[in-house]
């Protein structure tokens with residue numbers, strides 16, 4: 001089993017119908033390829049910018065192949081791979097693509113390290129420490 005985690009910046013604020021369309025397509029594809037994972041979208045009204053963080057897991061070739069498509073998607077840019085490798089068991093086996101839209105209220109409940117999308121958010125923090133990204137994903141997994 002292979003996994004991949006990345007962060008990216010949304011090209012423009014994502015509206016609910018746009019997110020729904022993205023998820024609908026992604027879930028259909030991921031289901032057909034036995035891929036699972038979690039997508040987090042965070043819009044910061046303060047920073048006027050949105051960020052994605054996504055974890056994908058499944059067969060290595062399938063993970064790589066969908067990631068190649070995702071990277072080229074014009075809805076986001078500055079796609080930064082945080083972590084990839086082998087895992088024994090899926091983290092999100094029940095989700096073709098789980099989704100969380102983090103608002104400010106949710107964010108205040110997050111562990112202190114999860115500064116996703118606020119004005120001080122710096123993807124490099126996650127890159128320096130893959131643990132941070134995993135902690136964030138696990139937090140949502142356990143909260144679901």
Ligand SMILES: Cc1cc2nc3c(=O)[nH]c(=O)nc-3n(C[C@H](O)[C@H](O)[C@H](O)COP(=O)(O)O)c2cc1C
Pocket residue numbers: 022025026027029030039052054056066069070071073075076097
């Ligand atoms: C943040 C983000 C996450 C995405 N996640 C997935 C995903 O998990 N699975 C998927 O099939 N497409 C995902 N997509 C959509 C792909 O980029 C692409 O639009 C889709 O695979 C359809 O590609 P096609 O038009 O070449 O068939 C995502 C796009 C974005 C912007």
